[in-house]
Amino acid sequence: MLRNNRSIFLLSLGCSKNTVDSERLINQAEKNGLRFVENADDADIIIINTCGFIADAKTESIDEMLAAAEKRKQGEIAALYVMGCLSALYAQELRAELPEVDHFFGTSDMEKIIEILGGTFSPKHLHERTLLTPPHYAWLKIAEGCNRTCSFCAIPKMRGAYTSESVENLLEEAILLRNKGVQEINLIAQDISVYGYDRYGSSRLNALLLELSDLDFHWIRLLYAYPQNFPTEVVDTMRERENICNYLDMPVQHINDRILSSMKRGIGKEDTVRLLESIRESNPDIRLRTTMITGYPGETREEFEELIDFIRIFRFDRLGCFAYSHEEHTSAYANLEDTVPEKEKEKRVQEIMELQENISRENNKKFEGQSIEILIDEVDGSTVYGRTQYDAPEVDNECIVNIENNAVKPGDFCTVYIEDSTAYELYGVIEPANLE
Template structure:
């Protein structure tokens, strides 16, 4: 058995988290142990994010801190992996000689070999979860073949590659056997699932299969608008185990900006799709993501975006300021001509509009009874989520459980008595 202990820091998105979980499990099979503190480790591995400037800076700061430990001999090795490493390995090697080796996003086998272990093929889908044990991500595909002007993910992670239905079912069953109750389907773009395997969408087929594997909740995240298979919404409407929730980032609504972003759909098509989704499933809650301050965004185009948000009334909404990133077509062909201060002002203005919408929508829950998945318990107060809320990004449901014996991972029926824009407050009626 290998005596080395490892501290792994996983940064960035849920896709990165899955990569880290697989690495941890494979390394454990090779005899490595993992610790919670960098100071206790022999080896540090940092799984980086390189999506936008803030994420890059966080990754760099963590690498620099670990490099200090490597320089003074506190650790025996420092390895860096993930998106930032994939995109900037040459520059990072020149600036950070303390890092023993840089790896990309699909170098699991190479990392294990560097550690002195080897991959265990019959346990490739096993993962040591970094999430709470009652929910997990299921990455249904790797990479991306879209060509959005602002995004370098295809250069970081390669072209789109769907995992087979059979392998995903196997992985899902492993997670279910370990007690996972909420399965969150993710990839850079779940809409495209199956096209590289059979030349057609297989998302609905996959959702129906997974719905039979025993998870109380299955949730769909990161659906690209263009080509979205509407039959999935019918399935969601007909199966209780598929949450009435869809995360569909639309990014903007101005025709000029959508065209420049190379999103593949115009304003009318985007609105028609969102309306058709709601018509097919009136109970669905839609989440989207928007970008403010895209190159050349005029006040009129931003006002158009505000009107769109007011009229579509998304149930959940996140917003980012445009980040001018190398290795994107926007970097090559457009000027980052909107001052950061103005980008931030527009983001704030948009989120104020959304806050009012969210507050009004949440008020409709007052007096109703909802099923809540408990994420944490502190004394007689439980913190959880409804089926309309994804982990980490959406509303929190704060419940007085009294003497109801609720623990993380339990479902309970709660009566909602009060709400804010981003919280529901209620009392537990009974454990389900």
């Protein structure tokens, strides 16, 4: 057990779900009198919250561990702890390779971490967080783990079975966030579509959304909806409630039936297209974000062209693409050969993103000459960087605005007149009369 007067640096890598875990850990530690610093060079203890989703994320986590391990070896820090997804999946291998790490923890070992730091874990304060995001937005993790069996994904092995948080606890956490000044909450889980089934026997996503909408948030956003079992009534609620963003992140991954079947997605092309079209019909103002994987084992040029054609025709508002990563602890790794060369994978990713860039440019052009509300994330002199309701933090478009002599700050909402655009930016000027 370590003395409370030592300073701690926590590096949180990977997704927003990891961020929430780190925020909870920091809050628990601070309640025990522990002190966190913003620079690893000023710390006595380093904690790294790792990501293990794909090869690039693993590499980043390993590089950071190696750098911190060198500090531990040279006596520059008193202790090094590693937690999170990569640690959960490869603890045994990592122990052998990195003896400088004092302890490896999984994704649900917060109590053990607090104890080894010399503190006492408090379950009643679990939903209190010290935010790592800017203070005007935050993530709300509505469930942990995943029950899906996607062939390319090892998240269930890292995070365990799907476990919905109770509506009551989520509302309590949301109120705590609002009291901190959070204006925008982003609902996250590995799969928000099945929220509530394990706890209540049926979907509770729409009910939760309605309850959250009654709280005093300016924006509420939905991220990471699985196509299968998606509760479509949510789209109607989104249209009807002013403070629920007309935005949905639904990773589709592919559109070819053979590949979707091999991926074990549980839904084919016809049902996927029908779902996406019905969402747009129910809410014409919605912006849909998706993620695609190309270079999956056995993906032929014809199957890739089918994916390209689908993207060209459907015209997603936001789209990201990954080259398939042949990951251990997945069924694809165990049962399929990684047949598409890496250069070909990257070429296909580039083709998709070039197509999407053109789609995004044409979509953004439609905003020119219009006034639109934005949330300001950053102020730099007379220029501010913000987002529309159609843009999630960290991953989507920016709105770059000349504020001239108007006094604004991060977290403010204001109306902006859009003068110009590119594929991924809007450019505008602030409308002083409409500052909120």
